[in-house]
Amino acid sequence: MNQxxxxxxxxxxxxxxxxxxxxxxxxxxxxxxxxxxxAKISPKEVESxxxxxxxxxxxTSIFDEYTPDQLGAVQKPMHTVSGDGIQGIIAAALQIMxxxxxxxxVEGHSKASNIVTPTYVLNYALDPVINRPLNINPHYxxxxxxxxxxxxxxxxxxxxANVVAHNLTRAALNKLAPYGAKISPKKVxxxxxxxxxxxxxxxxxxxxxxxxxxxxxxxxxxxxVKPVWISGMSFCSDSPTLExxxxxxxxxxxxxxEKAYQQAxxxxxxxxxxxxxxDDSFGYKQLQHLEALKVYEKGKAKNIFENGDxxxxxxxxxxxxxxxxxxxxxEATGLHKVLEVVSQLKGKKGKAQIxxxxxxxxxxxxxxxTTTCAVVILKNQK
Amino acid sequence: MSKVKLPDSKAGKLAWKGDIPITxxxxxxxxxxxxxxxxKEEEKILGTVCNKCEVTYVPMKLFCxxxxxxxxxxxxxxxxxxxxxxxxxxIDLDSKKVNPPQIVGLIELGNSQARMVHRLGxxxxxxxxxGMKVKAVWEMPLGREGKITDIQYFKPV
Numbered sequence: 001m002n003q004x005x006x007x008x009x010x011x012x013x014x015x016x017x018x019x020x021x022x023x024x025x026x027x028x029x030x031x032x033x034x035x036x037x038x039a040k041i042s043p044k045e046v047e048s049x050x051x052x053x054x055x056x057x058x059x060t061s062i063f064d065e066y067t068p069d070q071l072g073a074v075q076k077p078m079h080t081v082s083g084d085g086i087q088g089i090i091a092a093a094l095q096i097m098x099x100x101x102x103x104x105x106v107e108g109h110s111k112a113s114n115i116v117t118p119t120y121v122l123n124y125a126l127d128p129v130i131n132r133p134l135n136i137n138p139h140y141x142x143x144x145x146x147x148x149x150x151x152x153x154x155x156x157x158x159x160x161a162n163v164v165a166h167n168l169t170r171a172a173l174n175k176l177a178p179y180g181a182k183i184s185p186k187k188v189x190x191x192x193x194x195x196x197x198x199x200x201x202x203x204x205x206x207x208x209x210x211x212x213x214x215x216x217x218x219x220x221x222x223x224x225v226k227p228v229w230i231s232g233m234s235f236c237s238d239s240p241t242l243e244x245x246x247x248x249x250x251x252x253x254x255x256x257x258e259k260a261y262q263q264a265x266x267x268x269x270x271x272x273x274x275x276x277x278x279d280d281s282f283g284y285k286q287l288q289h290l291e292a293l294k295v296y297e298k299g300k301a302k303n304i305f306e307n308g309d310x311x312x313x314x315x316x317x318x319x320x321x322x323x324x325x326x327x328x329x330x331e332a333t334g335l336h337k338v339l340e341v342v343s344q345l346k347g348k349k350g351k352a353q354i355x356x357x358x359x360x361x362x363x364x365x366x367x368x369x370t371t372t373c374a375v376v377i378l379k380n381q382k
Numbered sequence: 383m384s385k386v387k388l389p390d391s392k393a394g395k396l397a398w399k400g401d402i403p404i405t406x407x408x409x410x411x412x413x414x415x416x417x418x419x420x421x422k423e424e425e426k427i428l429g430t431v432c433n434k435c436e437v438t439y440v441p442m443k444l445f446c447x448x449x450x451x452x453x454x455x456x457x458x459x460x461x462x463x464x465x466x467x468x469x470x471x472x473i474d475l476d477s478k479k480v481n482p483p484q485i486v487g488l489i490e491l492g493n494s495q496a497r498m499v500h501r502l503g504x505x506x507x508x509x510x511x512x513g514m515k516v517k518a519v520w521e522m523p524l525g526r527e528g529k530i531t532d533i534q535y536f537k538p539v
Contacts, residue, residue, distance in 0.1 A: 020395040059400060116399060119475045128408045129418075130441055131499060133531050136471055140486040143469025144499070148488065151467070151512050196470035196507070239447060242499045243440060247467060247488065 003097040004382060006221035007228045009039025009214035010339050015207035015327050017178055018113040024058075027210035028070040028109050035105070035212040036072075039224065043072025046214075047101045051080045052088035052108040052331040056121045059114065071107055071212065083235070084108075084364040085211065085335030086374035090233045092215050102217040110329030112206035125369055131242055139203075141369050143195035145247055146284045150197070152248035152299070155287060157197055159302035161185035164201055164283040166305065167318055171325020173351040176336070179205055179325050188283075202282045207327025211335035218382075228342045228378050231359075232260030235374035245371050250285075252373040253292035253363060260361075261294075264377045270295045270311055273377070274357040275344045277337035279365040280322035289363060290317065293375075319344070319352045334364025334374060345380040413442040416456070418528040425520050427533075429496050431455040440496035441530075460492040461518035462539065470507045483507060489516055489536055503535035515539050 011034030013019075013027045022030075036043060051067040060066055064080035067073070081088045085108035092104040115121060119137055126132040149155065162185050171180030183201065191201040221227040234256040239245045257269075266272045276295065280286035287301035295313065296303070304314050320326055320340040323333060341360035343349050359379050366372035410418055413430060418441075420426040429438040430453040432446035440459055445452055467488040474480050485502040502510070503519065516536040526532040 020397060114397070119477065123475060128406070129410065129414065130530055133529055134486070134499070134501060135475070136484050136486055136501070137473055137475050137477075140469040140471050140484075143471070144467045144486065144488050147469065147512070148467040192472075193470065194472050196472075198469070242488075243497050244437075244447065 003099060004218040004221070005093040005096045005230045006216055006218065007213055007230070007338070007342055007378070008216045008221050008224040009035040009037075009041070010342055011035030011038065011212045012339055013210050014176055015178055015209040015329065015336065017205065017207060017327070019111070019208040020113070024109050024111040024210070025070040027111075027208070028107055028212065031109075031210040031212040032071050032105075032107070035214050039214040039216070041103065041214060043105070046073070046076065046103050046105050048092070048095055048104045049073040049076060049078040050088045050092045050104065050106045051078070052083060052085040052106070052335070053080050054082050054331055056124065057115060057330045058111075067107065071105060073105070083331065083372065084366050084374055085332050086338065086362060086364045086376050087235050089213060089215065089335075089338065089376060090235060090374065093230055093233060096215060096217050102220050104215045106213045106215065106335075107211065108332035108335045109210035110206070110208050110332040112328065112330060113208050118206075122368060127241065137195070138369060139195045139198065141242065142282045143198045146197050146282060148247035149284050149288050153287070153291070153302070154299055155284070155302045157189060158185060159287070160202070160283040161188035162305050163280060163286045164188045164324060166314065167280055167286070167322040167324045170319060170352070171321020174320050174325060175350070176340075177321040177325035178207060179327060180321055198282055204281045204323045204328040207329050209329060209332060209336065211332055211339060213335065213338065226346055226380065228345050228380055229382050230376060231379045232262070232264030232266070232377035233375065234259035235372065238371035240371065242369070249298070250288050250292040250365070250373060252371050253289050253365075253375065256373055256375040257293045257363070260375045260377050266377065269293060269361070270313060273359050273361050274316060275319065275341060275354045275360040276317045276363070277320055277340045277360070278318060278322070278363040279333075279373070280318055280324050281328065281365065281367070283324070285365065286318065286322065289365070293361070293363065316354055319349065319354055328367070330367070333367070334362060337362040337364060338376065338378070341378050345378060411444065413444040417442040421530075421532045422526040422528040425461070426458050427461055427491060427498070427518070429457050429459045429494060431457050438494040438496040440491060440494070440498055457494065459494040459496050463489040463491040463498070463516055463536070465510070465512055465514040465516055466490050466497065467512060468502060468510050485510070487516065487536055500530070500533060501535035502537070504537040509538070
C-alpha cells in the first residue's frame with residue numbers, strides 16, 4: 001500500500017438483543033466518545049466521516065442527513081456507504097491513501113430491535129419482477145445455498161451443526177456476545193426446521209450496538225499508542241441475481257481475499273494469520289468462507305473440528321463466537337469483527353485471547369440476498 | 383479502552399411506530415418485455431445467449447454481465463429442468479407457520495445451464511432429491527398476466 005493507514009481508536013456499545021432505553025444517535029454518541037478518548041483526538045480534528053447504513057434499516061429516507069451530529073461531524077465532509085462497515089473502513093482508508101486526509105472516522109450501528117417487519121425489508125431487496133412475486137419468506141435463499149454448498153463440498157448437516165454449536169459455546173466466553181450458550185450439535189440438528197436445511201439454531205439473531213473507528217495516516221498514527229495497521233483490504237460483489245450467481249463458492253470473498261493477501265504479502269493465510277473473525281451466518285457460511293479465504297481447500301473446511309487440528313484453527317477462527325454468538329447487526333456486523341480483531345492484536349480479549357496474536361483478518365458478508373463480501377487484514381506492527 | 387456505560391435499562395422506553403405506503407413501477411425493458419410476452423402468449427421460457435462466455439441468461443438480458451456485450455441471440459430453453467437445490471419453507475413473511483410447507487427450487491433449465499428459482503408442487507418434501515427432473519406447470523392461458531407467476535410451479539416428471 002502506498003500510504004500506511006492505521007486504526008488508532010475504536011469505541012462501541014456492548015451488543016444487546018434490545019436497547020429500548022437509548023436511541024441510535026445516543027448509542028453512536030457514546031461509542032464516539034469512547035473512540036475519540038482512546039485515539040486522544042477531538043472530533044474537530046477529524047477531516048472526513050463515513051457512515052455505513054441502509055435507509056430501510058433505519059426507517060428513514062436519505063439517512064445520511066441524520067448521521068453528523070452524534071459524531072461531532074456537523075459542517076464537515078460526510079458520506080454514507082450503503083454496505084457493511086468494513087466497506088466503510090475501506091472507503092475511509094482510501095481517502096487517507098490519496099494523501100489528502102490524515103484523520104477519518106467511520107461509524108456503523110444497529111438498532112435491529114427497532115425494525116418491526118425485518119422480513120418485509122429483506123423481501124423488498126429481492127428482484128421485484130423475478131423473485132419477489134413468489135411471495136415466500138426470502139430466507140429460503142440461505143436454505144438453497146446451504147444445500148447447494150453441502151452437495152458440492154460433500155459437507156453434512158452434522159458438519160454444519162458442529163460450527164453452530166462450537167461458535168455459540170465459544171461466545172459464552174465473550175463478554176460482548178449476548179447469545180453465548182453451551183449447545184450440542186445434536187440440539188442444533190433437532191431444532192425447529194424453518195427453511196430446510198436451515199433450522200432455528202442456524203439462524204443468526206439480531207443485536208443492537210454502535211461502533212466508531214478512528215483511522216489515521218502514518219504521520220498521525222506513529223505518535224499514538226498501539227496503532228493497528230491495515231495491511232490489506234478489498235471488497236466486491238458476485239453476480240447480483242439469484243439466477244446467475246455461484247451457489248457453492250463465495251466468489252466475492254475469494255476475490256477480495258486474493259487482493260488483500262497480495263497487498264499484505266500473505267502467501268499461506270492459515271499459517272500467517274493468527275486470528276480470523278469471519279461471517280458464520282447459518283453455520284455453513286463459516287465453512288464456505290474459510291474455503292474462499294484459502295484457509296482450507298475447497299470441501300475441506302468441515303475438517304476444522306477433526307482430531308489433529310495442528311494449526312489450532314478451531315481456536316483461531318471466530319474466537320468471539322462469530323455472528324451467531326454476537327448477533328447480526330446489519331451494516332455494523334463487520335465493524336464488530338474489526339473490533340474483535342483489534343482487541344486480539346492488543347491482547348485485550350481475556351478468556352478468548354489468542355496468544356501472541358499479531359496478524360488478524362476480518363471478513364464480512366452483506367447478508368441475504370447479497371453476494372457482497374469485504375476483507376481487511378490488520379497487523380499490530382507495520 | 384475506556385468503558386462506556388449505557389443508561390439504566392429501566393430508564394425511558396418511549397418509542398413510536400411509523401410506516402409509509404411505498405408503491406413503485408418496475409419497467410420490464412427490451413429483454414424483459416420479450417421474456418414475459420413469451421411466458422404469457424407462447425408458454426415458452428426464453429433466454430439470451432452469450433456465445434463468448436458460454437452463458438445463457440434466463441430471464442433474458444439485453445447484455446452479458448461478464449463480457450458486457452449486447453446480446454441478440456434468443457433461445458427457447460424449454461420448460462423442463464434439473465433440480466440443483468431446494469428449500470422447504472415453514473414460515474411466511476409474518477413468521478407465521480405455513481401448512482403445508484412451501485417448497486422452493488433452484489432449477490437448471492434444459493441443457494442451457496440457465497437457472498430459475500421457483501416454487502415446487504405436486505411433491506412431498508421427503509421425496510425431493512437434488513438432480514430430480516422437473517417440469518413447469520403453467521397457469522391457464524386466460525389467467526396469465528405476463529408475470530413470473532404465469533408458471534404456477536415446477537413438478538417432478
